[in-house]
Amino acid sequence: MLAPTQTFSTDCTDCPRLAAHLAAIRQRDPDWHARPVPSFGSLESRLLVVGLGPGERGANRTGRPFTGDIAGELLYPSLHKFGFATEAWPLNADGWANAGLELKDCRITNAVRCLPPQNKPLPVEIRQCNDYLGQEIASMPNLKAILILGAVAHQAVLRTFGLKVKDYPFGHAVRHVLPGGVETFTSYHCSGYNTRTGRLTTEGFEAVVGAIRDKLDRLG
Numbered sequence: 562m563l564a565p566t567q568t569f570s571t572d573c574t575d576c577p578r579l580a581a582h583l584a585a586i587r588q589r590d591p592d593w594h595a596r597p598v599p600s601f602g603s604l605e606s607r608l609l610v611v612g613l614g615p616g617e618r619g620a621n622r623t624g625r626p627f628t629g630d631i632a633g634e635l636l637y638p639s640l641h642k643f644g645f646a647t648e649a650w651p652l653n654a655d656g657w658a659n660a661g662l663e664l665k666d667c668r669i670t671n672a673v674r675c676l677p678p679q680n681k682p683l684p685v686e687i688r689q690c691n692d693y694l695g696q697e698i699a700s701m702p703n704l705k706a707i708l709i710l711g712a713v714a715h716q717a718v719l720r721t722f723g724l725k726v727k728d729y730p731f732g733h734a735v736r737h738v739l740p741g742g743v744e745t746f747t748s749y750h751c752s753g754y755n756t757r758t759g760r761l762t763t764e765g766f767e768a769v770v771g772a773i774r775d776k777l778d779r780l781g
Contacts, residue, residue, distance in 0.1 A: 569674070569693040571596045576686045579675040586621070586676070594624030597675050600697060601626050602668030607705040607777055608645060609698065610636070611714045613750060614673035614682055621676040625658040626669040627651065631753035632710075639767050640667060643774040666777070670697055672717035687717060695721035704743055705780060706773050711750035718745065733761070734769050746773050 574580035586595040598620045612632070615621040619630025627633035628651040641649035645667040653659045673682045673690045698704065698721055709715045715731040722739055729737045729745070737745045748761070748769045755761040 569597070569599070569696065571599060573597045573674070575689050576675065578683070579677055579686060582678050583621075583675060586617075590622075593622045595621055595676075596624075598624060598626060598671065599674075600668055600670040601628075602664035604668065604697075604700050605703055606664070606666050606668045606701065607703050607780075608667040608708065608773060609701060609704055609706075610640075610667065610669040610708045610710065611694070611718055612669070612671045612710045613713050614671045614680070615676045616680070617676055620671070623652075623658045625651070626671055628658045629656070631756070632751045635751040635756060635761075635763065635766055636669075636710075637662070639763075639770045640664070642767065643770050645770075645774075668697075668701070670694065672714045682713075687713065688720075691717055691720050694718070698743075706776055707743060707745045708769065708773060709745055709747045711748075711752075714750075715745075715747055733765065734772075736772070744776065 583595045586593060598615045612627060616630035619633060620626050620628055623629045627636045633651045637646055637651045638649040640646040644665060646662060646664055648659060648662040651659055651662060672694060673687055674693065677686065694717055707718060709718055712731045716726055719726060719729055731747055733749045735747045739745060746769050748766055749755050751761060751766055
């Protein structure tokens, strides 16, 4: 695995385009988080969920991954169903992060920590943020499984291990055992676009999360 060299901070401004975009959002909506989004869940967890990046009215607003956007409306209920979250709904009655929701043996992060314009990070921004992901993975001593949401996140995870996509191809419900024994479980991203078009169904997504539950249960 590649050696990480950076420490994540919500004050990071390493990507000028993203930093300027977030500064403009904070001026427009001062009560929004609009900064690099920290991970959610314990580093002692055996499962790491890796998404692409914050949604504008989701994590970028609330400061918690997949909280406030459509993707979280599939992710969190699925995690709850299989025992990885104490509650199914990520938001409270006021529309902000549900303080009562806790993750169990699970941590959630993103390949890119800042909201990009038009939700499209540049390749250089994905690479710039990759060291933070590498540091996170290296800091999880009990890590056994990574749930990867989408092709960009898949590429980012492989990059932290120094691996190539051609050797570990992406696809829905595809599993790979990486050097060192960590197993990846890939899924189409649980975005509103994928669920609206039927590319990803609730049943299809839950099957992937259920397979992770089965693996961890077998490990004891």
